[in-house]
Amino acid sequence: MADSFSKKENFKKKIQKQKEKALKREERKTNNNKGKGLDDMLVYVDEFGRLTSTPPESRQEVNLDDIQLGAAPIPVEDVRKTGIITFFSEKGYGFITEDQTKENVFFHTNNCKEPVKKGNKVSFEKEKSPKGFSAIDIEIVK
Template sequence: MSESFSKKENQKKRAKKKQDKAQKIEERKTNNNKGKAMEDMMAYIDENGNLTSTPPDMRNRKEINPDDIRLGAAAIIEEDPQRSGIVAVYNEAKGFGFITDDETREDLFFHSSQLAQPVKQRDRVTFEKEKTARGFSAVRINKVSK
């Protein structure tokens, strides 16, 4: 029995696929990367944290004392809650002002509702620093008598 044209074409396609597959297997075997030398696979990190193919220079090596390495978060230093400063600006009509902290030299906002006694500009005061939604503010403000 003779074969039809389409059967012959299908057989040719299958033979071609089989040959291509055998060729790919042979290429993989010849281009195999297994068995590389250890030096070819090594990567080093230089003093700046970049990857490099050359080993680091051991002459520039710094000794680190393991006791100097701190693990975990930094310790929280408790501040003295009572601070002192000078009223830098005070708008009595609007009911707010700023106090310059003696220690940090930063200006802290305050509202007149936090005043124990009435104050005016350049008065010396004691206060507590408190974190608010808009930053730090001065609260519990007392005027220092001279």
């Protein structure tokens, strides 16, 4: 029996795929990186951060202690802040306006070491509370 046209076409396609596969295999064999020296595999970084195959002309020594890994360190703030009491209620609470940031900080008379009134210059420590910052350890600055 004679093969139909579609069987002949499928057979031709199969042969063509085998030839292409053999060509790709030969190409991989000729272009592989096995057996190359270490110098052929090295890549250098120039002063602009680009990758190059040529080594740098001058070599700079780097102090390993100067390399910072991770996030930038947070500078240590002074724990004691100063400010002026700008609002004081008879109920025992008020607000201190911080000198450096001009931020209002809540306080309660329970956190004061001595009696305070509106307009006093005070020093205090900030504490994170559920509703924001509050002042604790409040002392009048003389």
